[in-house]
Amino acid sequence: MSSFVFPSPRVTDPAQFGRVAVLLGGTSSEAEVSRDSGRNVLEALRARGVDAVAVDGIPALAEALVQRRFDRVFNILHGHKGGGEDGVVQGLMEAFGMPYTGSPVLGSALSMDKVRTKQVWLSLGLPTPRYVRLLKGDDVHAAARSLGLPVIVKPANEGSSVGVTRVFADADLDSAVELAIRYDGELLMEQLIEGDELTVAVLGDIALPSIRIVPKGQWYDYHAKYVAEDTQYLCPGLEGAAEEEIRDIALAAFRAAGCRGWGRVDVMRDRNSGRFYLLEVNTAPGMTSHSLVPKSAGKAGLGFEELCWRILEQTLPEETLA
Incomplete structure (x- = not known):
C-alpha cells in the first residue's frame, strides 16, 4: 500500500543487537500459542543473522537475567499469570535494566485489565461498548437487564477468546458466568455489538492497514483464530474515510492505554450505525501462521522477517543509527 512509508532500518548489522532472548511459552492459558509464535520469531531473527535463543517462561528468564546471559529480550509471551502481557515480567526486566520489546509496565498491566482500559478510554471520550464489572455474588441477570440483551460475558483478564460467551437469552447467563469464572480475576459483561469485527496493528507510531475478520462460523472464536483454515482476513478491512477513522481511533486508544512499540487494537463496527467500538489492546500479539x-x-510492505527486525530495533537507544 503506497500510503505506508517506513523509515530506513536504524541498524543493518545483526551484531548490534548482541544476544537476544526470545521469551515464549510460560504457564498462562495462552502458553501453547506463545510457543508457536516464539518459534516463528526465533526462526525469522536467526534468518537475519541475529544471535537469538529461546527462553521458556519467567523463571528461566529470571535466571538468565541474574547471569547476564542476554543483551535484550524479544517478548512473545501471551496472557497473564505466567504470561508476559500483565506488567509483571516487564517490571522484572526494568529492575535488571534489560531492554525489551513491547509496552512498558503500565501499558501492559492496564491493557490486560479490560475493565480499567475501558475506564481510561471513556474518560478520554474514546468509544467502547457499554459494560458492567461483575464481582463475586453480583446479580448477573440484573446486569444483563441494565445493558439489554444480547451481551458478552468474559474474564476481564484473558485473551485469545478464552472463556468468552455471547448471550442472547436470559436463561443462558448462568452457564456463561460458570465458564468465565474458571479463569482468575474479575468478570466483564459487555454490550454485544453486532457487525464487522476488525483489528488494527500498531508498529511504532504507525497504525497499519485494518483487517476485517470473516469466520466461516458465526463467531471469531478460539477455533477460528488458531485452528480453522477457512477464516477470511480482508486487508484493508475498510476503504476511504472509514479506514482512516479506524486507524486514527486505534492509534489513539493504543497511546491512551500507555502502550508503545507494537501491538494490536481490536474494534467492532456496528452494522446499523457504522460506529466503531474499541474492545481491547493486545500488547504481545500472536505471530503464528494465523x-x-x-x-x-505484509499488506503494508513489511515481510515477517523485516517485521521482527523492526520490532527488535525498538529495544535500541534512540540515537542508534544505521
Whole structure:
C-alpha cells in the first residue's frame, strides 16, 4: 500500500543487537500459542543473522537475567499469570535494566485489565461498548437487564477468546458466568455489538492497514483464530474515510492505554450505525501462521522477517543509527 512509508532500518548489522532472548511459552492459558509464535520469531531473527535463543517462561528468564546471559529480550509471551502481557515480567526486566520489546509496565498491566482500559478510554471520550464489572455474588441477570440483551460475558483478564460467551437469552447467563469464572480475576459483561469485527496493528507510531475478520462460523472464536483454515482476513478491512477513522481511533486508544512499540487494537463496527467500538489492546500479539499483525504488516510492505527486525530495533537507544 503506497500510503505506508517506513523509515530506513536504524541498524543493518545483526551484531548490534548482541544476544537476544526470545521469551515464549510460560504457564498462562495462552502458553501453547506463545510457543508457536516464539518459534516463528526465533526462526525469522536467526534468518537475519541475529544471535537469538529461546527462553521458556519467567523463571528461566529470571535466571538468565541474574547471569547476564542476554543483551535484550524479544517478548512473545501471551496472557497473564505466567504470561508476559500483565506488567509483571516487564517490571522484572526494568529492575535488571534489560531492554525489551513491547509496552512498558503500565501499558501492559492496564491493557490486560479490560475493565480499567475501558475506564481510561471513556474518560478520554474514546468509544467502547457499554459494560458492567461483575464481582463475586453480583446479580448477573440484573446486569444483563441494565445493558439489554444480547451481551458478552468474559474474564476481564484473558485473551485469545478464552472463556468468552455471547448471550442472547436470559436463561443462558448462568452457564456463561460458570465458564468465565474458571479463569482468575474479575468478570466483564459487555454490550454485544453486532457487525464487522476488525483489528488494527500498531508498529511504532504507525497504525497499519485494518483487517476485517470473516469466520466461516458465526463467531471469531478460539477455533477460528488458531485452528480453522477457512477464516477470511480482508486487508484493508475498510476503504476511504472509514479506514482512516479506524486507524486514527486505534492509534489513539493504543497511546491512551500507555502502550508503545507494537501491538494490536481490536474494534467492532456496528452494522446499523457504522460506529466503531474499541474492545481491547493486545500488547504481545500472536505471530503464528494465523496471526493478524504479520498479515497487516505484509499488506503494508513489511515481510515477517523485516517485521521482527523492526520490532527488535525498538529495544535500541534512540540515537542508534544505521
